[in-house]
Amino acid sequence: MLHPWLDYRLGILLKKCAKKRIYLIITEGYRSKAYQDALYAKGRTKPGKVVTNAKGSTYSSQHMWGIAFDIAINDSRLLYDHAMLKKVAKIAKKIGLGWGGDWRSIVDTPHFYLTKWGSTTATLKTIYTTPDVFRKTWKKKVKRSKGLLLWKAQSKLTGCYLRIPNGATVDVLYAKGWYMKVRYRGKVGYVNRKFVK
Ligand SMILES: [Zn+2]
Incomplete structure (x- = not known):
């Protein structure tokens, strides 16, 4: 369900990290509108902590466009260890991925994305309107x-x-x-x- 370019780079990232004995878990990839809305409700109309500022109805999460994934370190003591995530980010940036840890409004260190459309979903929305239209451009004959x-x-x-x-x-x-x-x-x-x- 990820954009083929992101899927390809994710494969490279996993290999490069494994070479340095860093093993990753992919915790989030594509999100449907319903799933994004359920996440948005957390800490607002549903119990728990706020986990996202992106509403499903506005398609403002990169996950809804298939251009982002989240990771954790595959080691229960180091799951979201900042130094480890920073190491991963260094490798990810070398292969052209963007890192949520560089964001200022909400720092999102487990988040990596395709940078072609910038760091928000505004450009994608302007060009394609909805993720379904965008997805149709991923395959050609x-x-x-x-x-x-x-x-x-x-x-x-x-x-x-x-x-x-x-x-x-x-x-x-x-x-x-x-x-x-x-x-x-x-x-x-x-x-x-x-x-x-
Ligand atoms: Zn994310």
Whole structure:
């Protein structure tokens, strides 16, 4: 239920952290409107502490757009240990993720997100209106009778993984210049974006 680009980066983050013997638990990913509303009610109309300032009806949580996840350290003594989360954040930022620990209004150290649309959901709301519309842009189809090569790098010098057949569906990570970064059958690479619709 996460955006393919975030899902891909989450995989990298888990691997890089494991190399440093930091093991993570994913505690939150995609949130539906109903779930976000239930969280918003906590500490307001329902018992407990306030856990979010984002209402479901306004789509103002990044989780509702599938562009954020929350983590904890997989060690009962260190779950939300600040120094450990900071170490994770350092690795996450190197692979291009945003960190809720850098926010000023509500510091949210277990929260990581895609930064392409800024640190709020305002831009997403302007472009796509609702998460359902946004989600439809995550998958596209190859439209080329002879299929489309999936390159290992933008330069094309390192060769390609395979030929994606005409009509096949790919997960869209992002588009830039001539190419689109996509995932197909577990391989992440680059295709000519002209032939992906
Ligand atoms: Zn979060």
